[in-house]
Amino acid sequence: MARGEDSVEQANISIIVRRKRYDVSRGSGFVDLEIEGKLHRFRIYQNPQRRGIIIEYNGIYDSLSNLKRLLKGTELERYTELIAKYIRSAIYEAQIRESRKHRIIIMKSIQTSIGLLEIGLRDDGKLVLKLGNKRVLADRSNLDKKLEEILPLDAMTSDLVSQIQSAFKSIESSIISSEDVVIVLDSEAKDIVLPSAIVDDKLVTMIPFTATYIDEDGEMRRGLLVLVIVVDSNGEVKRVDKTRNPVAIEVNGRTIYKDFLERIVLNEAIERLLPDTDLVRRICEELERGRSVTWSEAWSFVEELMSKYVYVEGRNKIIAMLYAIAQIFYDLVTIFAILRIIGEMGSGKRQLANAIAACAIIALTVVKPSEAALYRLVDSFHPLLIIDESKINEDMALLLNAGFERDKFVPRARITEDGKITIDVFNFYSPKIVVSRPGKLSLPEDTISRTVEVYMQRIATKTFPLEINPKDREEAVIMMLLLKIRKWKEFVDTYNMLRDELIGTDPRTRDTYLPLLTVAYLVSKERSDPSLFIEVLEDMIKTADERAGVTHHQRLAIVGILEHVVSSSTLEGTVKLVSVSTKDIASALGMKLDSSTRIRIGKFLREAPFKVSMTKSGGYTKYLIDVEKLYQYVLSYGVDISMLADEELEKLKNVTGYDWKGVGFNKNEWIKSIVKKLFGEQSGGHQHRTLHPLHNHSKIVSHLE
Structure with a gap:
């Protein structure tokens, strides 16, 4: 039962929702609305043929789509649109609660002549049948009838019937069921925390977006949808699907579950944060075309993007470019650094942050944020988070520390509706950029050790656009996403290889730089030129030495x-x-x-x-x-x-x-041995190099500090 004081003013008359209830499994409920001081009850029924919603008012029945006809001639006729809105809201909220209440723990997929049929076992023992935009709930007593609702007779071939029977036998063999409990034997369900997950030899990537869509009942809704992309280790796309949140899909016989709205309500602010339907459409088109991206192409694109929107050169440009590319892979590695952009007023530090953010699927810039709002936002969508000129207190620093590692969680206690205390754990892991002026941001040593720093300098001879062109951002996101999809296995293997090879230096600094080093190595390897990788190695060691105060x-x-x-x-x-x-x-x-x-x-x-x-x-x-x-x-x-x-x-x-x-x-000998081992004879020129662009910035750095 839900009670509310929600109201809307129309013609100076308030409409108040007094009570609302809708049982999804039974397909019935009601909404009590106080209109012009009088209480009106609208009863809600699911059409037995699942072809929409039926409303009963004052003993008269009609479909929700014909509510205006139902109310014609009554005092409520002029409020038809608002009443319909509250009825739909009651149903939709109940469906969201229902979907969050029960999770699909076993999923089987069968390809039919009219689409992919998914058969899922929920944790309450009920079966979810889904085909396209049709979705029904079934149990053993009405299974045949429910299958008929979503599968036309001409699609029910003997081979399909055999596959369905085999799927149900597989599900049955995995459970022990009674009236009170369903025990799953060796469940392969995986509830993922981050938007991407590696399942055996496949990468599953999920991109949340908002859209207006028509549900299985023919009703038009606006809500959260998820683009799901499954690729194999060679970067070949195996599945592209757009589905409602929460997501439950089968990959290699395992059910992958993700609920982006588990702890947050979808509203206009959240909608602005997420990708739009045009971007999702472009992504799907590029995947269908089979477009691929190389490391060199991504590097050249980001270099051009940086040059167009911000002045940054030398070592600082290299680090910023590497971060812009590496951030797309953050959810595939265990540690991801915080990027500190430090510069005086007018140095372009925010422009640099915006240029990097343009390469992220979801990015969010905050000023003076509260810890509670931040960890809920990051836990839900894991955006590239830009903290701009904000005071970093002890609690915020601890949050940043926790967000440095994938498997660290922030626990918070809350009181439930029945008065009990429960513990929620939030994951704060995501790429983060902290923007500040020199000396204006006091970070603890343990937080600084989790950062990579970029220093900006004013330039008076050039001007740059204040905002990133939407077309440039769209192309940047698509470029980075395609790089991730096509090259994810190469990135992960290289990351693990470098972590094993780069021993002998400070472990914390090495792990902080590792995603950047991985990109630098792959670009260098593709170009048959180790100089970029060498420069980043030298910068890592220089940073470790500078932090040797500890x-x-x-x-x-x-x-x-x-x-x-x-x-x-x-x-x-x-x-x-x-x-x-x-x-x-x-x-x-x-x-x-x-x-x-x-x-x-x-x-x-x-x-x-x-x-x-x-x-x-x-x-x-x-x-x-x-x-x-x-x-x-x-x-x-x-x-x-x-x-x-x-x-x-x-x-x-x-x-x-x-x-x-x-x-x-010995720094020089260590670098020579590493480069020779990884690049062979290509590394011969390293011993003749005298000065790298990375070293040219030392005077600026010391001046700013």
Whole structure:
């Protein structure tokens, strides 16, 4: 039962919805409307032949489409359109609730001469039969009758009957049913969180959009539809379908379920966010044509788009272009970076954000958003989210941290209608761009470590359009979507390969850059030129070094311990253990350590895996260090110990028995080895390169900071 105080003013008279109820399974209900101070009940019935809705008012029956005839000559005739609207609303809301209440857990698909017949088992034991825009609910007692409603007799060939029987036998063998419960054996149902999912060797991509459509009862509605595209590992399209939300389709014998409106109501604001029907039509046309896109074509297109709408050059342009392409693949990888665009007023940072957003299927720009609104929007549609010049407080920073990884969720408690407390979990994962001026955005270190940064600079000699041309945006979305559909397997395989190969550098920075590196590698490979990939590798290492404020004290501690071993080893024999304090480390390094650094070093040594024990002596804490474990730590994490001279490394070898030379991280050698392994002889030119465009921006960066 639903009660409301919804009202609409017409001719200065208010219409109030007092009560409304509609039972979808029974096909009956009513709406009580208070009109001109009087209460009127309109009873609703589903036509037995499922050919529309019948309305009863004052003992007279007629179809909903003929409501004006039913009310002709009454005081309500002038309110016909509004009354019809409230009746349709009651039915539609009930259908939405019904569809969300029960999920399809097993789905079987059969190709008929007039379309795809889908037979689904709901979690309440009922069967859903769908053919084209016809959809009926059935159980074992009326199955034959319901099949006749959607399948004409001339389509019921003996082969089709055999396939239907086989499908039902398969469903029956998967369940144990009683009056109270349906137990599914080894259910293959998959409730997906993101708009895309990999099911065995196929990619399922779902694009929500709003449209006016005619339902199975012949009624015209406006609501959320979903374009579903299924492709195999070679990028060959296996299925393109437009269906109502929530989506339940069969892929490789598994039911894929997705409800975009599970926690949000469709309204005009949401409609403006989603793609329109023209874009969906263009996408379908391009898929039907068999159009394909290469990595080089996508790269050239984005480069032209950037040049048309914003001034950005060098390293910053490369990172922005890579992000614009990589964002289309975000739901196929486990981690996706936040892009920070930093620049003074008038530098074009918002234009750059808009140019990148033009490549996204769904994009949303927000200013001063509330956390509750944001995580609901992102959980529902996972748009490319642009946060523009907004204060990032602690709660928002934690949300951004959670949205960095695909499998992290934000829990929220709420009270249900019966007074119980339930927990909802929201997924905040999506591409995100944070736009700000230098020094105007205070982000915690752990959030900064999840970002890739682009710096913008003013230019007075060029002007650019203020808005992205809709045709450019349409072409950008189609280009990126086709790239995803045709090249998804290559992207995923390359992403996984690079994650395995790029060891020895900072894991967090590597994972942050990995989607961009994947695109850079694929463009470089297609062009037989590794220079783009090399530039992004160098930028990743440079970024890791710049963020070493978090680990700089660890490097100081390790080098200080080794310096202490060198300076204090006067006895013969192999050093197995060494006792040091922060004072000893400072003395060995020959520098004065501030209190903050001493505290960080102390904390690091207390938790270090190579620490054996701690003791207090002379007001200082002494840490007993296992030299073998310290060596393994430096070797495993590639700690930079280049501060040690060659003669010190040689002495360390003599007194510890371990060769410390070359165990740390050498950037140039590491890049050369990676590039040679991935590109072979193509990488030969790297050792002769002196300066990359990525390095030309360092003065601007330091100036802005």
